[in-house]
Amino acid sequence: MSLPLHPVVERVTARIAERSRATRADYLARMDAARIQGPYRHKLSCGNLAHAFAAAGEDKLALRAGRGGNIGIVTAYNDMLSAHQPMEHYPALIRMAARNAGGSAQVAGGVPAMCDGVTQGRAGMELSLFSRDVIAMATAVALSHDTFDAVLCLGVCDKIVPGLLIGALSFGHLPVIFVPAGPMPSGIPNKQKAEVRQRYALGQASREELLEAEAASYHAPGTCTFYGTANSNQMLMEVMGLHLPGSAFVPPNTPLRDALTVAAAEQALRITALGGDYRPLARTIDEKAIVNAMVGLAATGGSTNHTLHLVAIARAAGIRIDWDDFDELARATPLLARIYPNGAADVNQFEAAGGLGFVITQLLDAGLLHEDIACVHGGSLRRQAMQPYLDDLALCWRDPPATSGNTDIVRPVAAPFDTEGGLLRLQGNLGRAVVKISAVAPEFRRIQAPARLFDSQDALLAAFQAGTLEGDFVAVVRGQGPRANGMPELHKLMPTLAALQDRGQRVALLTDGRLSGASGKVLAALHLTPEAAAGGPLAKLRDGDPVRIDAEAGTVDALVDAADWEARTPAALALDGNRSGIGRELFGLMRGHVGPAEEGACSLFGHPA
Incomplete structure (x- = not known):
């Protein structure tokens, strides 16, 4: 009933x-x-x-x-x-x-x-x-x-x-x-594909092996x-x-x-x-x-x-x-x-x-x-x-089935996988963000670690290749919001961050950009708004600032003295590289009129530049 x-x-x-x-x-x-x-x-x-x-x-x-x-x-x-x-x-x-x-x-x-x-x-x-x-x-x-x-x-x-x-x-x-x-x-299991991606990020799988796994998945x-x-x-x-x-x-x-x-x-x-x-x-x-x-x-x-x-x-x-x-x-x-x-x-x-x-x-x-x-x-x-x-x-x-055919995949309300749903809101002195908590194991849903600042996902990957991503850290990739560059997905980061997590480091992603709907097992605070390009708090962060993200409590904060934080001036972002090439020059009007993430990151409803 x-x-x-x-x-x-x-x-x-x-x-x-x-x-x-x-x-x-x-x-x-x-x-x-x-x-x-x-x-x-x-x-x-x-x-x-x-x-x-x-x-x-x-x-x-x-x-x-x-x-x-x-x-x-x-x-x-x-x-x-x-x-x-x-x-x-x-x-x-x-x-x-x-x-x-x-x-x-x-x-x-x-x-x-x-x-x-x-x-x-x-x-x-x-x-x-x-x-x-x-x-x-x-x-x-x-x-x-x-x-x-x-x-x-x-x-x-x-x-x-x-x-x-x-x-x-x-x-x-x-x-x-x-x-x-x-x-x-169905192709090869998604977990198997993800494992090959991680091994490739670590230099342990060849491009041909990776391509074979991807082609067996998308086939x-x-x-x-x-x-x-x-x-x-x-x-x-x-x-x-x-x-x-x-x-x-x-x-x-x-x-x-x-x-x-x-x-x-x-x-x-x-x-x-x-x-x-x-x-x-x-x-x-x-x-x-x-x-x-x-x-x-x-x-x-x-x-x-x-x-x-x-x-x-x-x-x-x-x-x-x-x-x-x-x-x-x-x-x-x-x-x-x-x-x-x-x-x-x-x-x-x-x-x-x-x-x-x-x-x-x-x-x-x-x-x-x-x-x-x-x-x-x-x-x-x-x-x-x-x-x-x-x-x-x-x-x-x-009629649909009255009982689950596999309780490892789908469960009734009386015996759920979790008492709360998969998407939550975070807020704090860094702004407001969203997190896909259901993809993250409970032991990884909270982190307090120094910020490592990057202006692009390629910059983070270069640091990984150089061997400089040591210890626990929150990877901050800013200048990725709708006004900055159209808010691209940063899915390219997931195999690398997952590999770091698997080798024992505590890591998380904090960004004003997006992640794929297939976002993985690493804690990721996404769509942070106001975005850095609009003078949001993310632009005040400095390399090494302690950051705490607590998905279950719904918080995202820079642990910086309040007076110091208030006195900081948002950093200027270098965005010239996002203005042309691959048709980007045709979308300047949209970048200028797009609204913030929490309003749908939409350019159709008369947002001011």
Whole structure:
């Protein structure tokens, strides 16, 4: 039997609603004003409409006559991203499904989709976070043709799903369904891959051995199988009700995957303003859905990147959240999953052990999720937990498993891996930061050690190669915030810091930059704000200053005399090298207008330079 809504969930939701009262009302008023009666293309002039159906082939007559709804497909397909390569044939499948359901579908536009796995440790990573905002704008451009009654968003990976959702929220009067591609088959165990990376960092493995391990891990079409940002995206789409039930982790290029894509097109046409079950995106993404997303992240140990992305998504819907909301919810939410880097399993093993269906049901029964959100499938969030299957050729759903299939991977609320969730907020005289505590063993969650200052991850790696990283220390990599250089991920550091920890040193990372959603076992205080480039306290630190980070207590401090600390002038940062090359010169406007990390590190909402 389900418990009443948890008092912390109730309190945080009410606080968010009150904080957002004016901005949410303004957003909903704009979305209500955008709704019209009849197909959207009916309001186009003859010349506008003729352009819209000129190349529509066998759908031309339906588009011209205004028969049925028209789906706008916004796709992030490219064939370099393994997660997006399976989407090459989705538009043809969607057009066929829409036509059979009495409607039509057109590719409204494509959005860029870069691979963080390719750009990790490279200059291109400085464009990664800003690509989210570019994707949002590209989504708006695609939908600005104003000929669509519903939207299908095809995207999976790190900045792509948040960017698509932020952009689609500007068209929140339309129903929007997200259509994923599913994970690739399991490769070598993630722990084995990480061990080879560490040996390579120590000079104990060859490049060929490392490449062989990486190629055995990333080896086929589909999403990378660790629980990083891409797979955290899929969890969010489920708990916010934007997927058909159980869509997240169905493998690509399978009959079931195709059946779910067809069903998404059919459902999109059912929930337009033309019918009796109108479900606009503006009503699906509300305060309750955003709280569900934060709880889902905490319960599964999801990506730290979503402490940025969810803030920006919420703001696009007129909803204001902050890291205190994440922290309070996480401290009330048990950790139910151990998926790499929080454990040894990958998402395929997680799905086989009960997956999101089991987790959602457990959280609902504990009163930790809002059940009454306007899911795109037409039911409540409890239906979202159901698992799809094919009965001959018919798409069906069944109840999720009542018990875990492997308690080393997923557990019930009554016997969690931890009583608190995976993501917490830190604060102190150095500012505010986030930490993925679920990836860090309890004995490494607190450190007090001298600061070692670096202006780039390459500078830290050079110090390691020179043999100067001795003893316990907190590696401070500053000048990595959104205003400084676009807030790149610093995942390149993890094998080296993990190797130092394994040889007995106490180490941690403190940065105003990001780390991959697959952040590893070393304590890492991330997204520190205000950032050093904005004169934040991190710029006052000096080499050798004692620093204390306590993840469980939620603190991050420089242990410096208060008068001395107050008298210090923030150090100037050398940022000229981050202004050009690999397209960086095109993103100067974004660097100048981007907001701070706790406001989503977003350049779209009119932040001052």
